[in-house]
Amino acid sequence: MASYDVIVIGGGPGGYVCAIRCAQLGLKTACIEGRGSLGGTCLNVGCIPSKAMLHASELYHEAHTHFEEMGIKGAKPTVDLPQMLTYKQSTVDNNTKGIEFLFKKNKVDWLKGWGKLAGKGRVEVDGEVHEARHIVIATGSEAATLPGVEVDEKRIVTSTGALELKSVPKRLAVIGAGVIGLELGSVYARLGSEVTVIEYLDVITPGMDGEVQKTFQRMLKKQGLNFVMGAAVQGVKTAKDSLTVTYKARKTDTESTLEADVVLVATGRRPFTKGLGLEEVGVEMTERGQIRTDGHLATSVQGIWALGDVVAGPMLAHKAEDEGMAVAERIAGQAGHVNYExxxxxxxxxxxxxxxxxxxxxxxxxxxxxxxxxxxxxxxxxxxxxxxxxxxxxxxxxxxxxxxxxxxxxxxxxxxxxxxxxxxxxxxxxxxxxxxxxxxxxxxxxxxxxxxxxxxxxxxxx
The missing domain is CATH 3.30.390.30 (FAD/NAD-linked reductase, C-terminal dimerisation domain)
Structure with a gap:
């Protein structure tokens, strides 16, 4: 049984930043991560790979639209999606290996496996128990799904599957006009897909400035994205050669269908807390499935902290990083703080x-x-x-x-x-x-x- 000052459960942006900061502040620290690489959803199947795909597709689009006008002439490039995915994966690998190097540099122990609470000050990792004065929950989030829409990550995909498609779909249906849906929808629109975005609300990017919403949607329409607004998806029917998305107009209850080759479910994310043993040790949860914390990210159980997507607030990697810094500093007796404004x-x-x-x-x-x-x-x-x-x-x-x-x-x-x-x-x-x-x-x-x-x-x- 190993003993630590701090054990962080989760190696994503919030978790790994918290672990490194704890170590920098002189605390003996370990970070538990069961994925084969560090960095969490963000570095492995989220922020970083999607930005690689966005960059590649934007350059492809530029080559077809503005190169000749700038005096750059030659044969128009074509899309080699397998090579694009190789480039994407190399970007991911470089970043995740970088986190591994930072752990070694700062003397953070990486406990490889899946962790769960095993009592006060105790964490079990694949059958092995470790002790810590402080435990930090930073397990992130997972894609939220819809009733009647069964994800297989091949034809009905979340962002994870959308970043691994073997070919550019002729018709892509995107459920949800939030950040993930619009980013990945724009990638495949530039690569040649006919993209239709189905959104339950009457506006895209809920919560953003109204003028920006209208301008942004107008720009995306010019880029070829189609929008069905105010529509509630009822289900997706699978056939051999196509998928049929059924949706109802929210105001009129009129039912319609849309044919697609791939459906991207981009309806948000939910906290990933299952299997952590939170209830067994008395950690309080909110009605939305988040871990309840006070103003300093402490949970209802002394010595247990939580941060990132498992607590209230926007599910953003940089918000989790700020919280990771703040928790580390609070544990070290400093005045860690996050300005949520x-x-x-x-x-x-x-x-x-x-x-x-x-x-x-x-x-x-x-x-x-x-x-x-x-x-x-x-x-x-x-x-x-x-x-x-x-x-x-x-x-x-x-x-x-x-x-x-x-x-x-x-x-x-x-x-x-x-x-x-x-x-x-x-x-x-x-x-x-x-x-x-x-x-x-x-x-x-x-x-x-x-x-x-x-x-x-x-x-x-x-």
Whole structure:
């Protein structure tokens, strides 16, 4: 029986970051992971492989649309999907091996196997018991499914199966217009699939700024994605050569069908907590199946912590990482903290979509007086030279104090540009602070400055 200061159950972004930070703070640490490699869903079958596929498909699209205009001529490239999957897997392997190296560097023990609680301060890993003063639950989430839709990861797939398809489907039906569905839907649309997205609500990307939702859907339609909105999927019927998706219009109850070769179920994710022995040791759960924690991510059982997708909040890898850092610091006696008001979200389509802080809808609901500074990428020289002039930057600031309350970007490099706003919000910046900060020319980031200027006397290039 091995004894540790901290045992982390789960080697995803939240778990491995927590384990490394604990070790850096002088705590004897182990991390339990039963998957064949570290990194969790994110590095193995989520964030990283999907970004590789997005990158490859975007370059393929560029070669077919803009290369000749830029003076790059030659035979149009074709898709070799098996080679694309090899490239994707090499990206995954490089990243997961990197985490393994970081464990060795920081002297974190990787306990290979599946862990479960075996009493106070005890964790069992495939029959072997280990002791720890603190146990951290960071087991992540799994794809949520629908009644009447039986996933086989071959023709009816979650994101995991969608990243392993052996050929580009002629017709792809995507159930759910959230981040996963739109990212993977756009990959296969660029590779030649006829993509139809079926969404239960009347808007895509639920919870995002309303203006961004409308603009984003319009852009995706131009790229060839079809949308069926306000529709509840009833089931998927399997035949030898095709699949039939049955759905009902939410408002009229009218039933319709859609033929597809592959169906991607992208209806969200749910906490992965089964088999952990949480109930046996008295860990309280919420009605939504999440582990209940206090303001510092401690559970109802002393010495047991939880973070990431198994607790409340957005299911984002970077949110889990922040929580992993905070838990490690709390265990070490420091003041670990996560500012949940400044957690950015990004959709890695082309164009990218990024947001942080409040939406206009939220500010209106709160009755808060605010002002809007908006700048279109059409006024940005770098964006125009890259054929990426669609979209805009929108900054929301308090009407009286000018303090930045949120930002919403749809356009090139949005996922990187948003962090200027994040840093500003962490320091309580006013829109004028961003407007008076010199930005290099020509860069996409000038659009952020122009939006900040628009919160005051006005943008220069609009």
């Amino acid at each position: 400044v957690i950015p979200s990004v959709i890695y389509t082309a164009p990218e979509v990024a947001a942080v802080g409040k939406t206009e809808e939220q500010l209106k609901e709160e009755g808060r007086a605010y002002k809007v500074g908006k700048f279109p990428f059409m006024g940005n020289a770098r964006a125009k030279s890259h054929f990426q002039a669609d979209g805009f930057v929108k900054i929301l600031a308090d009407k009286d104090t000018d303090r930045v309350l949120g930002a919403h970007i749809i356009g090139p490099m949005a996922g990187d540009l948003i962090h200027e706003i994040c840093v500003g919000m962490e320091f309580g910046a006013a829109a004028e602070d961003i407007a008076r900060t010199c930005h290099a020319h020509p860069t996409f980031s000038e659009a952020v400055r122009e939006a900040a200027l628009a919160c005051g006397d006005g943008a220069i290039h609009a």
